[in-house]
Amino acid sequence: MNFEEQISSFIDGALSTEAESELLHILSVSPEKIALLHDHLRLRTMFASDSRASAVPSQLDAAILGSAGLTIAGASAAAQTAVGAAASGFSWTLGRLLSVGVIGLSLFGAGFYFATILPSDEVSNKASEIVEHSASTDQHVDESTIVFEGIESSESDAHHSDQQRLAEASTSGGTSAGHMAHRSDPPGTHGTSASRIVYRNVYITQTDTLFVPSSFAFFDNEHDSQIPIPAAVQYIPSAERSITIIQAPGTVMKTTRPGRFDIEIQRDHIDTWPYIDYSRFGVERARRHVSLFASYAFDSRHAIGAMLGEQSFAMEYYRLENDSLYIYQQQPTLLYGGAFYRLSIPIARGMVPEFMLQAGGTDVGPMLGTRLALRLTPIDRISVILGANGTMLAYRYKDKLFTSHSLGFSYGIRYQF
Amino acid sequence: MELQRRIRDGDNTAFATLYTRYKQDVYMYCTRFLGRSGDADDIFQDVFIGFLERVRKGMEIESIPHYLMRSARNRCLNAIRNRKHHRSLDEYHCHPCHRQDEANEIQEIVQNALQRLSDNIRETFVLREYAGYSYEEIASLTDVSIGTVSKRMYSARKQLRAILLNQ
Numbered sequence: 001m002n003f004e005e006q007i008s009s010f011i012d013g014a015l016s017t018e019a020e021s022e023l024l025h026i027l028s029v030s031p032e033k034i035a036l037l038h039d040h041l042r043l044r045t046m047f048a049s050d051s052r053a054s055a056v057p058s059q060l061d062a063a064i065l066g067s068a069g070l071t072i073a074g075a076s077a078a079a080q081t082a083v084g085a086a087a088s089g090f091s092w093t094l095g096r097l098l099s100v101g102v103i104g105l106s107l108f109g110a111g112f113y114f115a116t117i118l119p120s121d122e123v124s125n126k127a128s129e130i131v132e133h134s135a136s137t138d139q140h141v142d143e144s145t146i147v148f149e150g151i152e153s154s155e156s157d158a159h160h161s162d163q164q165r166l167a168e169a170s171t172s173g174g175t176s177a178g179h180m181a182h183r184s185d186p187p188g189t190h191g192t193s194a195s196r197i198v199y200r201n202v203y204i205t206q207t208d209t210l211f212v213p214s215s216f217a218f219f220d221n222e223h224d225s226q227i228p229i230p231a232a233v234q235y236i237p238s239a240e241r242s243i244t245i246i247q248a249p250g251t252v253m254k255t256t257r258p259g260r261f262d263i264e265i266q267r268d269h270i271d272t273w274p275y276i277d278y279s280r281f282g283v284e285r286a287r288r289h290v291s292l293f294a295s296y297a298f299d300s301r302h303a304i305g306a307m308l309g310e311q312s313f314a315m316e317y318y319r320l321e322n323d324s325l326y327i328y329q330q331q332p333t334l335l336y337g338g339a340f341y342r343l344s345i346p347i348a349r350g351m352v353p354e355f356m357l358q359a360g361g362t363d364v365g366p367m368l369g370t371r372l373a374l375r376l377t378p379i380d381r382i383s384v385i386l387g388a389n390g391t392m393l394a395y396r397y398k399d400k401l402f403t404s405h406s407l408g409f410s411y412g413i414r415y416q417f
Numbered sequence: 418m419e420l421q422r423r424i425r426d427g428d429n430t431a432f433a434t435l436y437t438r439y440k441q442d443v444y445m446y447c448t449r450f451l452g453r454s455g456d457a458d459d460i461f462q463d464v465f466i467g468f469l470e471r472v473r474k475g476m477e478i479e480s481i482p483h484y485l486m487r488s489a490r491n492r493c494l495n496a497i498r499n500r501k502h503h504r505s506l507d508e509y510h511c512h513p514c515h516r517q518d519e520a521n522e523i524q525e526i527v528q529n530a531l532q533r534l535s536d537n538i539r540e541t542f543v544l545r546e547y548a549g550y551s552y553e554e555i556a557s558l559t560d561v562s563i564g565t566v567s568k569r570m571y572s573a574r575k576q577l578r579a580i581l582l583n584q
Contacts, residue, residue, distance in 0.1 A: 005567070008575075009570075009571070011574075012570060043574065043581060043582070044546070046527055047546045049523055050524050050527045053523075053524055054444070054524070055441070060444075061436075064466060065433060067469065068429050068432045068436075070432070322549035322551055324546065324549035
């Protein structure tokens with residue numbers, strides 16, 4: 001076997017390991033031999049380019065498929081199925097996982113958003129916890145829950161309060177009145193406390209009657225004065241006793257406008273990239289599709305939602321097998337689903353520019369898209385959307401990643417609930 | 418087998434799938450082995466239509482690509498035999514027409530160079546470089562040894578190098 005024959009076998013991968021090592025050694029020390037190898041590699045490049053440039057003419061496709069009772073469009077659909085199946089390993093795993101991830105992140109973002117814009121709800125919940133606790137239990141109130149800061153009301157106020165409570169109790173009757181009467185006649189002296197419970201930024205003020213037994217060490221009968229009672233005083237609250245919750249001054253109750261749901265049906269007119277041999281497939285490069293969008297608007301600017309529709313992509317990909325290059329082309333229509341974020345910028349009544357960022361998945365891989373649109377609202381709740389769309393699809397074939405793009409304009413109609 | 422069953426059951430899209438899968442290899446083989454003549458296109462059609470008819474008649478084909486390529490090979494060899502006996506002036510007259518239509522100069526040069534190889538060597542080279550067949554597959558298809566395939570590949574490359582790079 002002469003050296004050129006060895007090169008030929010080497011190029012075809014038909015050389016043994018030992019022979020290959022020997023060949024490489026010769027190449028490393030002989031510029032002439034390297035030039036010979038380069039000649040053969042140049043030849044391969046020429047044949048590869050010849051192979052790439054030669055496709056089956058469309059008239060032959062039509063003749064053969066016609067004999068089977070098919071049109072080229074039908075054949076193209078079948079080819080789509082075949083290639084789709086080839087790439088399905090990518091579709092059912094990564095593509096859908098990405099979609100689920102995007103939707104999950106969107107929901108997490110929504111939750112975080114709610115958590116930050118609704119402090120008043122949080123406060124109300126905390127306050128109601130205290131109310132519930134105080135009103136429902138007949139046990140001693142835990143020191144750590146309610147803190148008396150001091151007794152501030154006068155004797156007369158206390159007496160008046162006591163009388164008022166007795167009057168209220170007697171008019172309401174029942175066990176409450178009996179209970180109050182029993183408690184209003186202790187052996188000792190009674191006083192009134194205005195206690196204030198501080199819980200974060202909410203002030204719960206309650207007026208309560210505090211009965212101090214005569215044996216209470218800190219009460220001074222001679223001077224008839226009010227003595228601050230330490231915080232650890234225990235008392236038995238009545239289950240029927242009302243508690244007044246007053247919002248502290250300066251704390252703004254933040255209310256938010258409830259979000260609005262909307263649905264949109266959109267018609268796309270798109271062109272696809274890369275260019276493929278459309279005449280061979282008998283299909284048009286320009287495609288028209290319909291998509292559905294459903295979203296929730298947090299306010300006048302931000303909205304998230306889900307989308308479902310069809311999208312066309314031109315696919316051109318290749319594989320290397322046995323040192324030959326195979327090119328495949330197709331333009332399938334893919335079903336896609338995903339999530340989107342929409343930013344609206346109100347600039348005038350009835351006219352709002354919008355920017356939409358889309359992320360989703362198709363049968364063959366994940367896709368990302370954007371839309372710049374103008375929303376016109378001639379009638380309340382009903383809007384017309386005019387936009388420009390751009391979408392990119394990533395798909396994998398034989399462990400190689402390819403991308404395809406579509407660009408076009410769209411129009412749709414949206415209804416806000 | 419599944420595709421053949423579907424074709425037999427009248428599912429034409431199954432044939433379209435199969436055709437899409439194998440047409441490029443068969444087409445490259447026919448056109449590069451026979452050159453750019455009407456023969457290649459006719460044979461290409463006959464191969465697939467013949468396959469379709471056989472499957473519809475209930476014939477089980479074990480290896481579709483092997484069957485298609487062998488069918489193409491037999492028809493190409495017949496065409497070459499007939500061409501040698503009935504070489505007409507039309508072929509020579511048509512050739513410049515094709516040349517005028519040829520957009521890619523490299524394709525034209527490569528085509529001409531291939532046609533200067535002997536039939537056996539050209540066939541082996543086309544199966545290897547255009548259809549991506551391995552030495553073993555070529556040997557099986559052309560009923561020669563692997564050593565012969567290797568020799569033919571070497572011979573083809575040597576001649577093509579001389580034709581294409583030294584012209």
